Amino acid sequence: MLGSTFKSIGRNVGSLSYTLDIPVGTNYLLVSVHVGSNCGVDPPIPNVMTVLVGSAALSPAHGIVGTPCDASVTRSELWGLVAPPIGSMPIMIQLAGNGDTIHSGGLALSGVDEANPLGDVKSATGFGAAVGLTVSTSPGELVVSFVGQGYAITGAAEPTIFVNNVEDLNSLNNSAASQAAATAATATPSWTFGVGDEWQLMVASVR
Secondary structure, three states: OOEEEEEEOOOOEEEEEEEEEEOOOOOEEEEEEEEEOOOOOOOOOOOEEEEEEOOEEOEEEEEEEEEOOEEEEEEEEEEEEEOOOOEEEEEEEEEEEEEOEEEEEEEEEOOOOOOOOEEEEEEEEEEEEEEEOOEEOOOOOEEEEEEEEOOOEEEEOOOEEEEEEOOOOOOOOEEEEEEEEOOOOEEOOEEEEEEEEEEEEEEEEEO
8 A cells, every 4th residue: 555545525515526646656546435424314325426536537346325224325435446647646526416425535556466456345334333344365465444434433453544533423424444464364354433323334355
């Protein structure tokens, strides 16, 4: 992992943009998107229409919608691009409509298998004060996890890339990411939260 960033913006928004430094040697860009909302109050969450780095479009790699409070609100997705442009690049995310909040993190990765950059990818949703999710891995792979939660994210079993706690008034207005080198046939990244609340978690092995 060569670089990362995160960004969140205010309520009732349909797009997000920020700048990510993509170093020389990067051959895969992985971007997380968390769209938050208020259970029982907000309308169904809008789709993520595009994720761009400069003028280059990323492709959707994985996604999950809903939490126990409502199957149609809150969305977490991963988008990826082989051989992204290098330098200080704008990341631009466009939704189909307005979401309550948007969080995003960009990971610039080197040494990735360009033909098959992602191995096992899983996601889960729930309510609680802790969560872990197991993926299949092989030694030499990098295991990354991306979590959004409604109260506050307090820690991870693996080294954190970022923790972005904003407030406890939105199902996903707190986000974080972790990374760890795979050492066995499986890995189980885990997170703890300040109190039990809605969460979504995505875990991926990067080849």
